[in-house]
Amino acid sequence: MIDSARITVLAGNGGNGIVNFRREAFVPRGGPAGGDGGDGGSVVFVASTSVNTLLKFRKGTVLHAGDGQPGGSARKTGASADDMVVEVPIGTEVWDVTGGGNGILIGDLSDEGSRLVVARGGQGGFGNTKFASSTNQTPMLAEAGELGEEREVRLNLKLLADVGLIGxxxxxxxxxxxxxxxxxxxxxxYPFTTLEPSLGVVYFELDAFVVVDIPGLIEGAHSGVGLGHEFLKHIERTRVLAHVVDGAEPEVVERVRTINEELRLYNARLASTPQLIVVNKIDLFEDAGQREWLDDELHAAFGDGITVLFISTATRDGMDWLIAEMRRMLEQLPRRGSEGSETVAAANGTGPVLRPQPMGRKRSVEVVDKDVFRIVHPRAVRLARGSNLDDWSVLVQFQRRLSELGVTKELEAAGVVNGSTVIVDDMEFDWN
Ligand SMILES: Nc1nc2c(ncn2[C@@H]2O[C@H](COP(=O)(O)OP(=O)(O)OP(=O)(O)O)[C@@H](O)[C@H]2O)c(=O)[nH]1
Ligand SMILES: [Mg+2]
Structure with missing residues (x-):
């Protein structure tokens, strides 16, 4: 049973803005007309009841959202890519393990419909139209699209059992x-074979549900007798209890009653969890009448409304019926987390969106060496990437833009003087 997976998520890159000018008769260069790039798609996880396991996230899975398209001429903005929306089971924790180690918890998708942007798509770059100003009618600058985020994430599924096996x-x-x-x-x-709870996923038609098996309960369990007490908490959130009783032993009704009393003493809510009585080991019954007689006794004791199933795990008699009945009872109950208007809103896509906190503002300039500096301001880097800085007139505009972005000030504060080497992206130029 997979309850953990490690995958790579890649958001789409933003499309590049372009440098373009309107074509007009007799005018060598009309006004700027380069469009912006479209945004890259984000990778978004949504908690959904339609998936129950992490099976689809096999080792080496890469979830890659699409890239934004580049801008076009005539100020046309490139198409943005759709977000890649991936359904994950309710109860999935998402850990960012990009930096190694245990990683950082970036989201806990515990309610139906809750969403988490796991990797944010890159913004489209500005086309040269955006850089026009009263003092610059022929802007030659354009931005490259922002790169989409890339993360290594680990998914942990805290399995919440739907059905608890007690007895x-x-x-x-x-x-x-x-x-x-x-x-x-x-x-x-022998008794007390099970020492701690174990979980199993039961597949039924196209659906699946989770069953938990806990250590046996005995009289006094609620106050710590035997092993069961410690584990009663594991069935507190189950939606259905399957109460298993050995039908070949005497006093079946009494034993069922004893356990129910323990549940009630531990937590009154447990006593009201819908229950299914499962009489096991019918292969050991000596005469056919035993079954009918027990059925009558159990109904007389616990009411006509109670469901009593007779099974044998040894012969598999009644096992399919048991699974179908568990499924039927679960279906009649509200889904976990589907109560409350907030979660309903979330299911409609308007609910809370969890988003990893952006890192604090980073510096714009790094000192590489004596008299060598690197510009790391993200917008400046994208501008350098999207423009042709080999052309000195473009470089002049670029330097003016650096000043507007506040990068020049930081360069000077870092010690840049005329003639210093300044690196941006993979380009190098002399500062003046
Ligand atoms: N004849 C017969 N024996 C069964 C049947 N189901 C289980 N058993 C036997 O009953 C014994 C107990 O089974 P377990 O499944 O370990 O019982 P448990 O309820 O989990 O017991 P604890 O973990 O101790 O609480 C084992 O020897 C099983 O082989 C059945 O349908 N018929
Ligand atoms: Mg057991």
Whole structure:
């Protein structure tokens, strides 16, 4: 059972802005007309009840959102890419492990419809139209699109069980879990075989649900007798309880009643969780009448409305029926987290959006060496990448823009003087 996965997410790059001029008769260069690039798509996770496992995130999975298109002539903005929306199971934690180690928790998708922007798409670059001003009618600058974010993330799924298997030791709870899911709990003919809870995913038609098997309960469990007490908390949030009882032992009704009383004493809410009575080991019944007689007794004791199933994990008698009944009961109950208007709004895409905090503002300039400086201001870098700085007239405009961005001031504060070497992206020029 996969409950953890490590994948790469790549947001789309923004499209480049372009340098372009309107064509007019007798005018060598009409007004600037270079359009902006479109935005790159983001990778967005949405918590959904339609997925229950992380199985689709196989090792080496790369989720890659599309790139924005470059700008066009006549001020046409390039098309933005759609966000890549990926459904993940409710209860998925997203850890950024790009920097190694345990990583940083960037989101916890615990409610249906909650969204997390895992990697933000790059913004489109400005075309030269955006750089026109009263003093510069022929702007030669354009920005390259911003690169989309790239992250390594680990997904952790905190499995919340839908159905809890409860009952006295040796009733066959672990045998049931092993029979209906791929889980391999320890099974043995003595009480207290199960020492801690185990989970299994049960696939039914196109759906799946999670079942938890806990250690056997005995009288006094609520106050710490036996092993069960410590584990009752694991069934507090299950939506259905399957109460397993060994039908071949005497006093079936009494044993069911004892356990129910323990649940009530532990937490009154547990006593009202919908329950299904599962009478196991019917292969050991001596006469056919035993089943009918027990059925009557259980209904007389716990009401006509209670569902009683007779099964045998040994012969698999009634097992399909058991799965179908668990599914039916779950279907009749509200989905976990689907109560409340806030989550309903979230399901409609208007709910809270979790977004990783952007890093604090970074510096614009780095000192590389004595008298060598690098401009790292993101907009300046994109401008350098999107413009032809080999042309001195473009370089002049670029330097003016650096001053507007406040980069010049920082360069000077860092010690740049006439003749210093300034590097931006993969270009190098002398400062003056
Ligand atoms: N004859 C028969 N034996 C069964 C059946 N189901 C389970 N058993 C046996 O009953 C014993 C107990 O089964 P487990 O599944 O370990 O019971 P449990 O309820 O998980 O027990 P604890 O973990 O101790 O609480 C094992 O020896 C099983 O092989 C059944 O349908 N028929
Ligand atoms: Mg067990």
């Amino acid at each position: 006295m030791p040796n009733a066959g709870k672990s045998s049931i879990l092993a029979s209906i899911s791929a889980a391999k709990p320890k099974i043995a003919s």
